[in-house]
Amino acid sequence: MDKTVTRAMLGESVADATGLSRHDAVQIGERMFELIGDALKRGESVKLSGFGTLDVRSRAERIGRNPRTGQEHRIAPHHTVVLIPSARLRDALEPPKAARKAQK
Template sequence: MDKTVTRAALGEQAAAKAGIPRADAAEICQRMFDLVGEALMEGESVKLTGFGSLQVRSRAERVGRNPRTGEEHRITPHRTVVLIPSAKLRKGLEALATPDKTQK
């Protein structure tokens, strides 16, 4: 469960499932990520049905604290991307987190 899925791994899996050359799948994946990034940089939301929505949010200036030293510092306002999972993804994640009560 501690495995990280990389862009290369996604491309390989897509190529295997679609039956296309790995280079073509990698190019499609790269272009898709480019398009998602461009849309987010323009402030648009990206909706991926069955997965979730990526939205750009503005974070206000606030005071942060170094957890080691307790020293306060100012965090400048910035924009960030948040993922709002779809109902399908949320339900799947909840199923993983909740052990089956019929098993003992």
């Protein structure tokens, strides 16, 4: 599970699957990411059916600790994006029941 999928790889997969040129597939993907980013900046949720919902959450100020030195420091309040996976994605990520029984 240590492989990273890049935008270029996504564009290439879309081009292969649809017959579009690579350039067109990448342009469509880039525009989709722009639209998703713009919606999140406006504080809107983005629902991607079958995948999940992207939502903006506010994080309060807190005290963090450098794990190497143990020194405490202030983490400023900020906004972050969270993915709430759809039921279909959660189910796809779960190991089959037979594999879970074998682990026990």
